[in-house]
Amino acid sequence: MAIKKLVRFDWAMKYILRNKANFDVLEAFISNLLKETIIIENVLESESNREAENRKFNRVDLKCKDSRGKQIIIEIQNQREADYLQRLLWGTSRAVVEGMELGKSYNEVVKVISISILYHSMRVDEKEITDFIYYGTTELIGMHTKKPLILHESKAKHRETSITSKNVFPEYYMIYVEKFEDMINEAIDEWVYFFKHGAIREDFKSPGILLAAKKLDYLMMSEIERRGYDDYLAYLGQELGILDTAKEEGREEGRVLTAKAAIKKGLALELIAEITELSLEEILKLQSDISGLSNGV
Numbered sequence: 001m002a003i004k005k006l007v008r009f010d011w012a013m014k015y016i017l018r019n020k021a022n023f024d025v026l027e028a029f030i031s032n033l034l035k036e037t038i039i040i041e042n043v044l045e046s047e048s049n050r051e052a053e054n055r056k057f058n059r060v061d062l063k064c065k066d067s068r069g070k071q072i073i074i075e076i077q078n079q080r081e082a083d084y085l086q087r088l089l090w091g092t093s094r095a096v097v098e099g100m101e102l103g104k105s106y107n108e109v110v111k112v113i114s115i116s117i118l119y120h121s122m123r124v125d126e127k128e129i130t131d132f133i134y135y136g137t138t139e140l141i142g143m144h145t146k147k148p149l150i151l152h153e154s155k156a157k158h159r160e161t162s163i164t165s166k167n168v169f170p171e172y173y174m175i176y177v178e179k180f181e182d183m184i185n186e187a188i189d190e191w192v193y194f195f196k197h198g199a200i201r202e203d204f205k206s207p208g209i210l211l212a213a214k215k216l217d218y219l220m221m222s223e224i225e226r227r228g229y230d231d232y233l234a235y236l237g238q239e240l241g242i243l244d245t246a247k248e249e250g251r252e253e254g255r256v257l258t259a260k261a262a263i264k265k266g267l268a269l270e271l272i273a274e275i276t277e278l279s280l281e282e283i284l285k286l287q288s289d290i291s292g293l294s295n296g297v
Contacts, residue, residue, distance in 0.1 A: 002202040006216040009117070009195050010078035011232050013060055016044050016216065023182040025215055026062065028208025030074060032187040033133075033173060034116065036067040044073065044098070061095060072111045075100050079120065088114055092170040119177050132179040132192060138169035201297055256286065263287050 007016070023040040030038045031144050044061040059077040066072055086171045092112045099110035140149040148164045157268060180192045187206035196201055200213050221229065255276040262272040273280050 001199075002197045004202070004213055005199050005218045006194065006213060007218050007221070007229055008198045008233075009216075011229060012081075012121070013078060014214050015078065015228075018060060022215055025212050026076070026206070028211055029191050030064070030076075030115070030205075032191060032206065034066075034113070038067075038074070039065045040074075040138065044095075054202055063099075070111070072113060073119070074113045074115065076115045078117045088116065088172060092172075096170070109168070112170065113173070114170060115173045115175070116176060117175045119195075129176055129179050132176045133188070134174040134176075135172065137166055137171040140165040175252075259283055259286050260290060263290055 002034040006012075011067065013026075015082045017023055020042070026039055027040050030040075041063045044063055052191060057148070062074045064074050074287050075091060077091075077097055091115075092114050093260060095112045096109060100108070100113070106195070141147065142149065148166070150162045150164055151168070172203075175192060175193060175195070177196045180189075180196050182196075184193065184201075184204070184262060187208065190200065190206050191212075192206045194209060194212065202211055204210065204213075220227070255278055259272050259278055259282075262275065263269075263283070269287065271281050273283050276283075278286075
């Protein structure tokens with residue numbers, strides 16, 4: 001099956017997709033994820049959107065309208081670590097504050113949707129990640145009735161409208177790219193395949209991903225653009241190598257600590273070696289070190 005090479009989405013989001021002429025690519029992705037039509041009005045130029053020295057932080061805040069014409073802020077970020085739930089909360093809170101014009105009433109607080117595309121998880125137990133897309137929001141539900149609290153009801157143009165906590169509080173989408181198993185069942189799966197491989201397959205059919213294939217074609221870039229992009233890939237390779245090394249060192253440290261605790265408990269050395277996957281020679285050295293410390297050596 002033929003595969004077409006595209007530039008990575010994280011690089012494109014930083015250097016290409018902020019251009020208004022390319023908003024349609026982001027609109028297609030967001031609409032496929034949220035399963036409703038989203039129109040981007042402009043990029044919000046806040047402190048978080050300025051060019052950063054550290055290239056690994058890629059983020060864009062978008063002022064949008066949903067299918068009902070309601071204004072929302074959609075925050076998209078690409079990250080390579082997953083230890084940042086508090087940072088997500090801070091980011092959506094900042095977006096709410098920055099989206100509120102001075103002197104306006106609280107009923108004009110803008111809804112915020114946060115979308116995180118996670119490429120490399122260093123501090124997450126892989127066994128705990130059972131899906132490749134996670135969604136969450138704050139909902140106020142009756143403890144006994146299990147029904148949502150309706151905060152406000154009004155009549156507008158002869159129809160009733162209601163507002164619940166879900167209509168007000170931020171929503172979060174977290175896409176774990178590496179957990180995607182390349183099974184294509186709907187349009188958003190084609191996007192996640194693209195995030196993971198930097199390419200699309202010839203059997204992809206959603207209009208949005210085909211639009212991305214046209215605008216993010218690696219071969220259509222100038223020589224200078226390709227050189228810059230290749231440098232970025234080299235940078236990522238170096239960064240991921242450092243993360244993998246740190247992860248492996250963390251595993252090694254964990255095995256050593258487990259072995260030391262088992263030695264102090266008096267477990268058989270062969271059993272400790274089996275549990276920790278350390279060699280018997282390594283176990284014996286640890287035992288000798290512990291014995292030396294106990295004797296004041």
